[in-house]
């Protein structure tokens with residue numbers, strides 16, 4: 001793939017995607033690669049090897065790439081000769097992941113492409129496959145000398161879930177670490193690639209307005225809501241293993257919580273930031289009675305009738321798997337003791353959005369109590385679909401009366417003309433290619449997240465209480481409202 005105006009000094013490399021005919025690759029990876037190429041964020045010597053189990057040809061895969069770009073890319077496919085050249089850089093290799101002999105042919109193809117594209121043996125192996133294949137594929141890569149780690153680099157990208165609990169995550173980590181050193185393992189959490197999540201540190205550490213108040217002296221509580229309107233969408237068997245706790249809380253929500261609560265790092269380098277995040281994860285506590293789990297029943301979402309979770313394809317009728325979780329966590333350290341962190345996520349809720357809400361403490365009402373309700377200040381970080389920052393404060397109502405009303409300042413980043421925020425996968429792939437791993441999770445982050453989640457899951461095993469049903473299209477079981485109301489607070493919607 002030749003591109004005339006490359007600005008960056010990225011190393012040449014081959015990008016190998018295992019699971020090339022899967023949903024993730026077609027929905028996210030192909031469009032992301034195209035956008036990176038359009039933005040000059042790929043090296044000039046670059047090729048993609050799409051590895052899949054299905055019988056396909058390179059021409060088929062190139063057609064698939066164009067189709068997925070046409071449908072899903074944020075930048076239009078232009079069909080210029082440069083664009084066609086980019087597409088010609090995609091090659092297909094059919095492989096049964098357990099056919100050890102055939103890896104030899106893959107190795108030959110990579111060597112041949114190394115020569116053709118002058119990529120010097122640098123490789124990204126993106127494992128967009130079911131988790132049970134991660135370790136066997138890594139082992140074959142190693143056995144066939146595809147990751148020599150000498151005079152060249154080889155990195156592996158692993159999609160979630162990274163294990164199902166601490167024990168399985170440790171086993172997986174041990175297996176992968178036999179082939180790849182920690183600094184070459186990129187564990188993806190696609191929430192870390194979202195623009196506003198990346199903005200969190202800037203907001204906190206680049207504004208005098210916020211950082212001095214970011215503690216238990218001024219903050220009453222924090223809410224994080226990741227609400228989805230979709231159900232499990234045909235992913236029943238996966239979801240039966242995961243549930244909302246492992247699917248959303250263990251990774252995306254705890255990563256965000258860590259970024260919200262961490263201390264300022266000594267430096268902006270990868271390890272300094274990760275060190276601070278780990279400290280938060282280690283300080284996390286939760287009590288069993290502060291975790292509510294729900295499961296959607298039939299209902300109406302987006303004006304459409306939807307079925308119950310237990311009626312979904314390949315989900316057992318007596319499933320006790322949760323599609324909703326609300327919990328109150330505590331970060332037991334000097335900065336945060338006494339400040340509850342309420343987390344809530346669920347499928348088939350009324351609205352799709354992800355938000356972080358920082359609720360500041362109320363001021364004593366001694367001065368203004370007769371002049372209206374004195375609401376606490378709120379800072380809302382909107383992660384999606386709107387990206388922005390909303391600040392609510394109190395002001396005088398215009399007129400002769402001295403009454404007070406809440407007013408707001410609302411910064412919407414993706415409403416600004418000319419701002420077309422890159423998709424999370426663009427930023428993440430770009431970082432893998434340039435060897436920057438800050439937006440990926442280090443092993444000890446994964447480890448401590450599992451410790452937290454395992455404690456909850458173990459409690460559930462001993463707890464005969466079943467998962468609480470909620471109608472699809474509602475905000476989850478009423479127990480979730482009760483959880484926060486008993487503390488004299490409300491979910492912000």
Ligand code: BG6
Pocket residue numbers: 160228247354
């Ligand atoms: C994935 C989960 O990690 O995140 C899905 O497996 C979930 O169940 C998805 O729907 C949500 O991501 P986003 O970017 O749409 O909020």
